[in-house]
Amino acid sequence: MAVCASAQLDDGGDGVRFELEGATPEAAFVVRFAGQVHAYLNQCRHIPVELDWQPGRFFDASGLYLVCATHGATYRAHDGVCIEGPCVGRRLQALRVIECDAAVWVAVQSGNE
Ligand code: FES
Structure with a gap:
């Protein structure tokens, strides 16, 4: 499914929230980090x-880590692993994502169709 235009995602900047299509739609988001979505x-x-109490604000002030606004869990942006906070070692559930034709596309998960 198409999520947004590539140009909407600045490196380490605000992300784009979307609803992952499926029988049970789920809240999801895309960000850009080190050039990759x-x-x-x-x-x-x-x-x-x-994670975001201000819609789209997933990164910390440094633009390096994703942060949960509730209790401050800090996740690496490139793999979603929590490196600080109450859930260290756990990992955000990643979705398959690509950029094509200046747009960002996310695969609808099998089992969620
Ligand atoms: S709910 Fe995200 S750190 Fe507690």
């Missing part, structure tokens, strides 16, 4: 709440 379900691994 990354997509995850928008669900903290500490408590299943969305």
Whole structure:
């Protein structure tokens, strides 16, 4: 499914929220980090709440890490692994994502169709 235009994602900047299509739509988001796009379900691994309290604001001030606004879990942007906070070692659920024709596309998960 198409999520947004490639130009909407600045490196380390605001992400784009979307709803992953399927029988049970799930909140998800895409961000750009080190030139690559990354997509995850928008669900903290500490408590299943969305990460961003300001819509689209997933990165910390440094633009290097994704942060949960509720209790501060800090995730690596490139693989979603929590490196600090209450769920260290757990990993955001990554989605398959590509850029094609200046747009960002996410694969609808099998089992969620
Ligand atoms: S709910 Fe995300 S760190 Fe607690």
